[in-house]
Amino acid sequence: MKKTYTKFQGWNIVILSTLIMTFVGNFQSNVHTVANGIMMASPGNTISQVTHGFVWTVVIAAGVVLGPVAGYLSDKIGAKALYITGSVVSVIGGFVLVQFQPNNGFIYVLNCGIVYSIAFMFTGSVTGQTLVNNWLFKLRGRASALINTGTVFAGVVTPIIANAIINRAGGDWKAAYYFYGATSIVGVVMALFLINKPSDIGQYPDGNPSAxxxxxxxxxxxxxxxxxxxxxxxxxxxxxxxxxxxxxxxxxxxxxxxxxxxxxxxxxxxxxxxxxxxxxxxxxxxxxxxxxxxxxxxxxxxxxxxxxxxxxxxxxxxxxxxxxxxxxxxxxxxxxxxxxxxxxxxxxxxxxxxxxxxxxxxxxxxxxxxxxxxxxxxxxxxxxxxxxxxxxxxxxxxxxxxxxxxxxxxxxxxxxxxxxxxxxxxxxxxxx
The missing domain is CATH 1.20.1250.20 (MFS general substrate transporter like domains)
Structure with a gap:
């Protein structure tokens, strides 16, 4: 039985989307920038500069493939499933794969190239814009700008938080990965409350049947x-x-x-x-x-x-x-x-x-x-x-x-x- 809502849920969905994009994809992206630089300079690192550079080639290639995939799946099964999948994948990368990352080039490419790209793309712009377009017509532009404010927030606070966590952990860069792994768990929980389309709960775009x-x-x-x-x-x-x-x-x-x-x-x-x-x-x-x-x-x-x-x-x-x-x-x-x-x-x-x-x-x-x-x-x-x-x-x-x-x-x-x-x-x- 579907839950009934008396209040239009569109803006609640936009806010949830903003938070998930921030807590998963944007926190993860900024942590990678800080932590991987420290990892490459650490004594126990065996990852070569060639492998480190190759990761970004993988990210670009994965983005080209995953953009249409995220768009197709957003229309087909809904953005909610993609947000959950991206968040779960991010949790695995932040807690599990990172343990093997500095001593295994394949795992490094897998975690920082493929896993990162799946999490970032599935909780990113294509999925978020699909949600916005389904829920809001009149103020679509406002909502679209709003969901990207999380990028700014993450860009300001994540490097500060990541560096502070690494310093408190005695220079262990993996601690920053645990931070975004934890925020990704929060992303999973928030994604459970998403609703793909107004029609899923008997509502209309803008909350207005005439829309x-x-x-x-x-x-x-x-x-x-x-x-x-x-x-x-x-x-x-x-x-x-x-x-x-x-x-x-x-x-x-x-x-x-x-x-x-x-x-x-x-x-x-x-x-x-x-x-x-x-x-x-x-x-x-x-x-x-x-x-x-x-x-x-x-x-x-x-x-x-x-x-x-x-x-x-x-x-x-x-x-x-x-x-x-x-x-x-x-x-x-x-x-x-x-x-x-x-x-x-x-x-x-x-x-x-x-x-x-x-x-x-x-x-x-x-x-x-x-x-x-x-x-x-x-x-x-x-x-x-x-x-x-x-x-x-x-x-x-x-x-x-x-x-x-x-x-x-x-x-x-x-x-x-x-x-x-x-x-x-x-x-x-x-x-x-």
Whole structure:
């Protein structure tokens, strides 16, 4: 017998999703960064630098595969099962596999490459965005930004907590793994209370039966931006792939992914090689988290009021300008410019594609559609990290790489302008 609810549960689901994403995937990601660096420098470590580097190749490859898998399963069996699976896998990695990790290259790749990727992807953006798209129409943008605030919180507190735990454990880096293993147990418990769709408990998106438009009546609720809520006009992945608009949007998201990834590769290395030291860079790394949080708060306010594609154009243009201005490094403010625009691009990459795709192609098959886009964007943009290294090796600096990414930002703006034209045609076609 289904439990009955008198109050709309959508926002409770969004909050639960935010907490699970924070306690599992985001805590795990940041612990890996801190603990694995200490492990590699410890006397008992037998993991080579080659194996350590290979792990990130595995993570990228696994992300490309698991993006569509997470999307398909989110639509097929629901996000709840994925959150539980990802959390359980994270518990195993944090408590069991870590015991064999420093003396076994296979276990290291398994734990920090495959297990990490499953936990991160199954409790990550694709799964969370699928939940948001099913539960909320009117304030979809606000909810999408909200579930990504956990990334900011984890980025601020996890390194502090992990280092404190390791110090209290006498330098034992495994203690930090136990921390995220414990938080993943909390994730399992919270995931048990998730509900995949409003219809599972006899409710409707937004808590409003009229939110679902049907047949000739068209859209029965007026939204400030276009949102495809008509049950008779929901796209499948196959039907979306047949539209030129979809491929133009895919090109836009590839450009956005490229702008986001430049924040991490080369990231800090670019400034260290330019003569800055970590005492100068570290304050900026903290400030960038504040910038990300402020940005997400603004997105909560505006993404349902202003067409998200327009906002995305402004963001990509500002990111291109920031990368251009910070290319020829010689002043400290350029460090701030780089991290400000890069952090905003990174948060945009996490919070905006799912909203745009859900608004245009509908909510019923958004997991499959977003999972496909996530995988292709990551796959096509991933060689840029290698290209950045080749440019650095050939020229002695990352300046040309910065100009390259600034150019990608400008090109993405023009693609977005074309997308806005096609969006008008899409709205007219769907209304006809």
């Amino acid at each position: 679902l438009a049907q047949g000739e009546g068209g859209q029965s609720v007026t939204y400030k931006v276009y949102k495809n809520v008509d049950l008779t006009k929901q796209y499948t992945l196959a039907s979306a792939l047949k539209t030129p608009f979809f491929w133009l949007l895919l090109a836009v998201f590839i450009g956005l992914q490229a702008l986001s990834s430049f924040l991490m590769s080369p990231g800090t290395l670019m400034f260290l090689e330019a003569g800055f030291d970590m005492s100068q860079i570290s304050p900026v790394l903290s400030i960038r988290q504040v910038i990300r949080l402020v940005f997400l708060l603004l997105m909560m306010k505006y993404m349902d009021r202003i067409e998200p594609l327009k906002l995305l154009g402004i963001i990509c243009g500002c990111t291109a300008l920031g990368y251009f201005l910070s290319a020829n490094l010689h002043t400290y403010w350029q460090v701030f410019a780089f991290y400000a625009v890069g952090s905003i691009a990174n948060s945009t990459c996490l919070s905006m594609p799912g909203v745009i795709l859900g608004n245009i192609y509908g909510y019923k098959h958004i997991g499959k559609i977003y999972g496909f886009v996530y995988a292709v964007a990551a796959l096509v943009s991933s060689p840029l990290s290698t290209l950045n290294g080749v440019i650095r090796q050939s020229t002695g600096s990352y300046m040309i790489a910065s100009y390259l990414h600034a150019g990608i930002g400008v090109a993405t703006v023009f693609l977005i302008l074309g997308s806005l034209v096609m969006l008008k045609r899409e709205i007219a076609r769907m209304s006809a």
